[in-house]
Amino acid sequence: MGKLSLFEVSYSKERPVYYPGEPVEGQVTVELNDTMKMRGMHLRFKGMARVHWTEERSSGSRTIRTDHFSAEEEYFYISFLLAGRWKDEPGHDINLPAGRHTYPFSYKLPSRLPSSFAGAYGFVGYDAKCTIDKPWKFNHEAETSFIVRNRLDLNREPRAKKPNRRSKSKTLCCLCCTSGPISATFSIDRQGYVIGEEIIINAEIENLSNKRVKKSKVVLMQEVLYHATTKTKPKTHDYAKLKHGEIKQGDTDYWNAERLVVPPLTPSFLRGCKIIDVRYFLMLDVTPAGPSSDLVLYLNVIIGNIPRQGVVAQPSAVDQPAAHQPSGKGASKGSKKRSRPRRGSAYITEESQPLAEELSLKNTEL
Incomplete structure (x- = not known):
């Protein structure tokens, strides 16, 4: 990777599972073999849902037409500056020296969010992505997802x-x-x-x-x-x-x-x-x-996920649905573009060293 030997976003929890309204805490770690010039470094949090599928139908004697069906929802999309400046702001580039740099963060989730979900034709996904914005060069990105669990009492x-x-x-x-x-x-x-x-x-x-x-x-x-x-x-x-x-x-x-x-x-x-x-x-x-x-x-x-009073649930070794959680990078494909994500304030410390009444049963697959 050249100058960059380590670049990752990690969470303070071993399993990054959070409830709505809870802070997502962790740190961004950057390890350099040599000084790196950059405009700045920013951390983005995103929560969204998307559905998409295609259906083929005949549009003539020989023509097959593919119809696309889709929809999206966005729950939050916000970025925080960790070092340097934003791309569209005036100022000088910075030089991050060789060595290991850590940037602790804490972002409080909105109080109303759906649970994470991944299915055949859609998902609800949450992730954090850190970007090193380099002038006249390709940016470096580190991205990882986390799980949100909404309470159903x-x-x-x-x-x-x-x-x-x-x-x-x-x-x-x-x-x-x-x-x-x-x-x-x-x-x-x-x-x-x-x-x-x-x-x-x-x-x-x-x-x-x-x-x-x-x-x-x-x-x-x-x-x-x-x-x-x-x-x-x-x-x-x-x-x-x-x-x-x-x-x-x-x-x-x-x-x-x-x-x-x-x-x-x-x-x-x-x-x-x-x-x-x-x-x-x-x-x-x-x-x-x-x-x-x-x-x-x-x-x-x-x-x-909250049992009835007087009913004791048997402990489960795995309490998260066994489904693939798509990363935000793939999930956001096709979403609307922004000139710049919304910016907000969060606890981010300075650089320091050393995660049916009636059932609709048509097309049921058994």
């Missing part, structure tokens, strides 16, 4: 403590013959959970048809709605699953208080973000033998 969600129950029957048809029904009742004792808690599942599946039931399963699913300017795109993912075997003709299968542990997940709703909506539900899927379609029931659940 299940004590403030009226549905979280309420049970949920549904029943459904399905009559199977085979050519001209009609058999008896397959019936199912599916229930949970409450709808609100946090990571590590167990969902207690009860179900009764009665097979009065003339076919055997091959299997049944319960799946914890996430539905994400990506809202572009002119269209909404749903996407579903399954995260946890329980299975039962076959049910013979005339038999009944019971799910008696079976337990499904909630894995690391982004909280429901993604509050604070208007272009991405996250919801969860349990699906009971009963599969009869032969060409008949499945009997399917859905129950809404709410995933929070």
Whole structure:
């Protein structure tokens, strides 16, 4: 790297996870092998959301047209000067001497922010980027992301403590013959959970048809709605699953208080973000033998990160959704340009030495 042997942005926390309104603290470290001339050095913080996908459609006999759907939100974009001057301000360049230089920082996040999220067609991302602005040469940049976790308190969600129950029957048809029904009742004792808690599942599946039931399963699913300017795109993912075997003709299968542990997940709703909506539900899927379609029931659940009072969550070894967090550099591609980011004051020390009521289930992928 020539004169620059080390240039990084690091956080004071081992895992850079922050709540809205909390200060993001850390330091910028620069290590030089020789004196470096620069206009200045500045540190930028950014929070934004973006959705984007493409769809192909025929526009004629042989022409395929690709339509783009997208939307963006910006939550903050602010820079602080660490050394020297801004590019558009008068003054002299500075010479940073060889050696190790550290610049501690503390930036207080806005009080209302959505949780970090990364999905198939969009993300909510937060990052910090430091730039060494060099006259007549390429700039040096060091960038790293951090995680924001918005609080979803299940004590403030009226549905979280309420049970949920549904029943459904399905009559199977085979050519001209009609058999008896397959019936199912599916229930949970409450709808609100946090990571590590167990969902207690009860179900009764009665097979009065003339076919055997091959299997049944319960799946914890996430539905994400990506809202572009002119269209909404749903996407579903399954995260946890329980299975039962076959049910013979005339038999009944019971799910008696079976337990499904909630894995690391982004909280429901993604509050604070208007272009991405996250919801969860349990699906009971009963599969009869032969060409008949499945009997399917859905129950809404709410995933929070503050448990209900009186409910002790099991500790989770991993409390952050296992999803790739895109860096701001890639995330900001296509966003509007600025002549200069907003500047603000923050604690930055001088140079020193030595981080669904109703479910929309169209195009559900299982």
